[in-house]
Amino acid sequence: MVSRRATTMRDVAIRAGVSTATVSNVLGNRKAVDPELARRVRQVAAELDYQIDRAASQLRTGRAAVVAIVVPSLDNPFFTGFIAAVERAVQGEGYDIIVSSSNGDEAQERARIAAMLSWRPSGLIVVPCTDAFPARDLTDFSGAPVVAVDRIAGADAISHVSVNNRAAARMAADHLIGFGHRHLLVCASSLQLANIRERCEGVQQALAEAGLPAPSIVEVGQTLEVVPTILAPHLSSAEDRATGIIALTSTATLGVLSAARDLGLAVPDDVSLVGFDDYAWMTASTPPITAVRQPLDMLGRAAWDLLKRRMASPGGAAERLVFSCRLEVRRSTRSIGPPLVKCIIG
Amino acid sequence: MVSRRATTMRDVAIRAGVSTATVSNVLGNRKAVDPELARRVRQVAAELDYQIDRAASQLRTGRAAVVAIVVPSLDNPFFTGFIAAVERAVQGEGYDIIVSSSNGDEAQERARIAAMLSWRPSGLIVVPCTDAFPARDLTDFSGAPVVAVDRIAGADAISHVSVNNRAAARMAADHLIGFGHRHLLVCASSLQLANIRERCEGVQQALAEAGLPAPSIVEVGQTLEVVPTILAPHLSSAEDRATGIIALTSTATLGVLSAARDLGLAVPDDVSLVGFDDYAWMTASTPPITAVRQPLDMLGRAAWDLLKRRMASPGGAAERLVFSCRLEVRRSTRSIGPPLVKCIIG
DNA sequence: GTGAAAGCGCTAACAC
């Protein structure tokens, strides 16, 4: 296969007997062009398999029709599901996506964002690996529109989309409380993340309002293998052991499942479990897992919408969009008694 | 936030008191430059937060330091895991990735590949949505180096990486045969795909060589929801029901699990199951699933290596790299009797 | 070893 020079706009122009400006106008739907000429241009372009050179177009216009996405990991279905949603949203508006993973590391995040920025993308969507998002100076400096996703503390100057974490976690807790559970265990990935902290608070509030004891919160990290070991002591003490567990991420959910199995605890007979995020394996699992479903598709679409708003008016105010989650009730939770009726004295 | 023009190479050159050519040479490690000058250039570049404009660089050199990846879906952990592996491989060699999903549709695949090609990427890695890979004319025409992954029939003119599907499936079948299973059911996604057909053949061979009856093969598609319905008749007939199932993809594995549960069949007590692909949920599941693990990371790295070879010598011959899978034996399979001893007559 | 200058393919201003 010999590498040949690609067809240029000039080639098309010559063959169609017009100027490159006209070709550009036709192909970019930019200025009114005589219909007959336009038809001819399009036909020649098709015949020659003409593909615009984006580098040249970009150099001239100063911005590429591309949105850059940086996520903490490409091996996590939550992030890849989000990317898929963004891709669906930008499709058909002529934008492509470039994606990069920060591997959950701030230094890498910074480097990856810098690299993405050198494409002069139309915008940048980032799921920061910590909620401080220290790479913000980079994006500020470049002037590229940015939308942050999911984890961000101090939602001041940056547009962002997220989920109502507190409400989602309350919903999970209320479900368990309604099933008569009084002692809950929260299995969190990392309390360094604002979204995880919010979820914890949601559970705490629900319990407090029901007049029940505060939940135990255990931090299990992001690595599945170690979760059972960390969890074991909390699940073994037969006496005041939690009867209901809320796992705050899908990895945590998997971890709880492993731990319970290793300890010979049956779900939901011995412990009820509410998971987070909603994947195919949760419904195929035995028992199917009751879980809080985050609207990934909406999140992706919203990120793109917000980005477009920033692109249209870079000077405008930052916006935030918060989505609600749904609880998919399945079979990993069971009633162990009547819900405690809240006692209001005074 | 006011959008400001980014720092250009010219800015750096002026401030460092040199020409843009020198800056280019320093930053691109291209020609020998006086060490002191080089130091100054680098320092100024850092001070100004200079980021090269890739569009300009690209326009000049004719190729972008970017590899385009097209997969059938971004919602499938096999494909996203592959993308993650490629990203790891290209990282640090200064390449970025642009990714796009064909949604399993040939027309979209074609369109997405055309769009990717307009970036004039250094290369293209594609997991075709059918093994015919009809968009090959596009890539041939553009002259961009291409590597196909996983599904490709007639491995002639195009470099590709894949897994030894036949051997992998044989391994699964032999494991079951060794456990005394004589009647196997194969749960395939789609027989349109070469890799799936090869897996079927692997099972058939193993059975034939053991002198056992041919497996039943049922095609369940890519949508999880319908799998149990399709599978039900094959799992219900109490008499000659298969005692061992081989699921040829992770979705199929999930489908078998759902179907078995719906039918009240226990794994592995009533049926043994070997899955394909190896994900976290398989080990967290109860029981943990015995599965064929595809070496995703090697596949990604190999795709990049092959691509580099094509980039280095576009005229060279296409190469293929085939990897072996491993069987992770867990608890979804059990022995139901001694293996049948193969009887060789004559 | 360094700089001047041409030009990659496109778009946008402007002239007609």
Added chain:
DNA sequence: GTGTTAGCGCTTTCAC
């Protein structure tokens, strides 16, 4: 409504 042309920021001869 169409063509001419300048120039985006970089890399790469080619002189020096």
